[in-house]
Amino acid sequence: MSGPAYTRLENDERRRRLLELGADLFTRNAYDEISMAQIAREAGISKALLYHYFPSKQDYFVATLASGAEELRRRVEPDPELPPAEALTAAIDAYLAWIEDNSEAYEKLLQSAATVPEVREIVEGVRATTVDRILAGIGATTPVARTAVRGWLWFMDGACLDWIAHRDLDRGQVLGLLLGTLGGALMAAGVQLPVTEGSDP
């Protein structure tokens, strides 16, 4: 009986708001706990408009993840100036710090990764390159070394989930556990570790 039926926004602005909303909603609910209709209602728009900006729910979800993933990638990127061992330590510590800052998002991400094929592939890809990086860093090539590193990445996620579920460890302890376990796994895989000189203050 009065003003306009809806407010018209510029393309970029609407997109920006939807991404922001999605980042929020998807850290509070896992992928299939929330429907596109609910999201649209929350955004105060029609479902059709949501689909106008993002071709599918998966695409919307992935786009929503993108900025966070970019930040994570930046923080975790190993310093090429450091020797491999310290670069790895620094990268893991950065990873742990990110998880500490974004624990809900981390939990929901792992949960959703199993469900959404596209995310699954992204995570798998990251893991694969990480495995290669580590194997290259220690000069190991045997199948059992590959299995050890791949298993260790799972160890990492399991330990992190336990960590943020209980919050009764500090980051340093988790870091030590992860590094020590990686060493143990590689030893069990029969890998000869290149000795780093004088690095235990």
Next chain:
Amino acid sequence: MSGPAYTRLENDERRRRLLELGADLFTRNAYDEISMAQIAREAGISKALLYHYFPSKQDYFVATLASGAEELRRRVEPDPELPPAEALTAAIDAYLAWIEDNSEAYEKLLQSAATVPEVREIVEGVRATTVDRILAGIGATTPVARTAVRGWLWFMDGACLDWIAHRDLDRGQVLGLLLGTLGGALMAAGVQLPVTEGSDP
């Protein structure tokens, strides 16, 4: 224009056939890759009848898993006569043997576990009791030891998935990797292992 419109079966017989079919279908397709309508069609019955025997898709899925899970539990049950260390070794080896025999089922199970809440809870429960068992066996009580063991269970699944994906290791190698990594993780967690006497022939 002729015979009966459908064949009537006895309650138990129908149930048996549906469970058998489900065990087959769910090892070839993950939980939400297949719909109840498809399953019913495959079984040659109406969807309503399927729901007459199982109150929900989740229940059907869990029931389908039950027999396999029972067999796994039986095979993995540790021998109480053995000292803890050897009992653990035997249990892990049995677990690996089961995976070797049922690799598709194992893969689909892990995939579905993330999706189906009820299965997720079952798997979580099994993991929790396993963690307690191991912690009790080594007499460890610290949070970091708990995190180490919990993470190691993830390591186990990750390593097994890699193993059956590549099939370039034999079971003994995987067993050695798992045991060695558990030792490494516990060491990294600062656990003093009770020494077993003379057990490396």
Next chain:
DNA sequence: CAGGCTACTGACCGGCGGTCAACAAACCGT
């Protein structure tokens, strides 16, 4: 061959992800 027990079915429900033609808010030149 009548009658009952119950294994079975067809039709229906709300909600999902996804699509489409049509509408209207804002900006434009006049």
Next chain:
DNA sequence: ACGGTTTGTTGACCGCCGGTCAGTAGCCTG
């Protein structure tokens, strides 16, 4: 002040999903 154009936006619709229910019909008993 106003008609035309652009394009951000909408309501109605689709097929499929998990799940429900009143009613049908195969089989066994007498």
